[in-house]
Amino acid sequence: MATAVLMSSLGGAVATAAPIHAPILRAPARGFSELSVPSSMGPIKVQVQWAARGGSAALYLLDGLRAPADHSQWTTDTDALAQFADDNVTLVLPVGGHSSFYTDWYQPSSTNGQETTYKWETFLTQELPAYLQRFGVSRTNDAVVGASMGGNAALILAGYHRNQFKFAGSFSGFLHPTFPLWNEAMRAAMRDEGNFNVDDMWGPVGDPAWSRNDATEQAELLRGLPIYVSTGNGLPGPLDVPFGVGNTVNAMGLESMTTIAAQMFRDRLAELGMTARVDTVDGTHTWPYWQQALATARPMILDALGAH
Structure with a gap:
């Protein structure tokens, strides 16, 4: 009989949950848990901070390219948990997805011995919401x-799954992957970060999967959805100082690309008669700016979810 293990930081207890078909009481308000969630990719670790007052709304937070295998960087590189500690929204922090772009791949990467095909869209919109529903988390009131x-993944997920997501935010996202030669930048980044092959993700350039997963190309799907897009301008700001010159130079180059992408996304929205909040700030491609962006987005998220 299928069981699930819930590891709670409250008192360090480890408890075995009831069979999946049985009703389950939700975790204590304000608790922090690490779940092992079944998926087509095998068990996926998901860190969760439960809503402060037992509410059902949820905020999913997605990592960057270097997503670690043991924790969400939102929990270690930002104050996200503290930001929402008193809010009536559950934070859902999937762990893993290194170089995955949180999408459903065609096949395992052929260049690094990967055995399992990434199916992150399926996990985030079907398997994980169904699992969390057992704890009282809504499948239809998420951000x-x-x-x-x-x-880019956040906007794509929200666009294709409007019944689930009521808000989407992109912080320094590459929002136009079909733009000429940007696929080569992605190829180089994915090769550098785990020797993943972009062709196994969406096929060669021109394959419909590229356009299907391009937030700028699919902007119409987001009509009426509250959106926040934030990017740095690529110039070092006050939050870059602790990271050293070498990291800052690299982060400047990456952010100059996301700045262009944000502008193209904003222009596409204007063409469609749509609006979104798009902010460009002094700064580079580093976590302190994404922490800042999350703080800016927080009231918008709470409004969209009715989770005050």
Whole structure:
């Protein structure tokens, strides 16, 4: 009989949940848990901070390209947990997805011995919401934000799954992957970060999957959805100082690309008669700016979810 293990930081207890068909009481308000969630990719670790007052709304936070295998960087590189500690929204922090772009791949990467095909869209919109529903988390009142790799994914997930997501946010996201030669930038980044092959993700350039997963190309799907897009201008700001010159130079180059992408996304929205909040700030491609962007987005998220 299928069981699920819930590891709670409250008192360090480890409890075995009831069979999946049985009713389950939700975790205590304000608790932090690490769940092992079944998926077509195998068990996926998901870190969760439960809503402060037992509410059903949820905010999904997606990592960047270097997504670690043991934790969400939102929990270690930002104050996201503290930001929402008193809010009536559950934070859902999927762990893993290294170089995945949180999408459904065609096949495992052929260049690094990957055995399992990434199916992150399926996980985030079907398997994980169904699992969390057992704890009282809504499948129809969620928000999703992502940094870097997760930015375009957040908008794509929200666009194709409007019944689930009521808000989407992209922080330094690459929002126009079909733009000429940007696929080569993605190829180089994915090769550098785990030797993943972009062709196994969406096929060669020109394959319909590229356009299908391009937030600028699919902007119409987002009509009427509250959206927040934030990007740095590529110039070092006050939050870059602790990261050193070498990191800052690299982050400047990456952010100059996301700045252009944000502008193209904004222009596409204007062509369609749509609006979104698009902010460009002094700064580069680093976590302190994404923490800042999340703080800016927080009241918009709470409004969209009715989770005050």
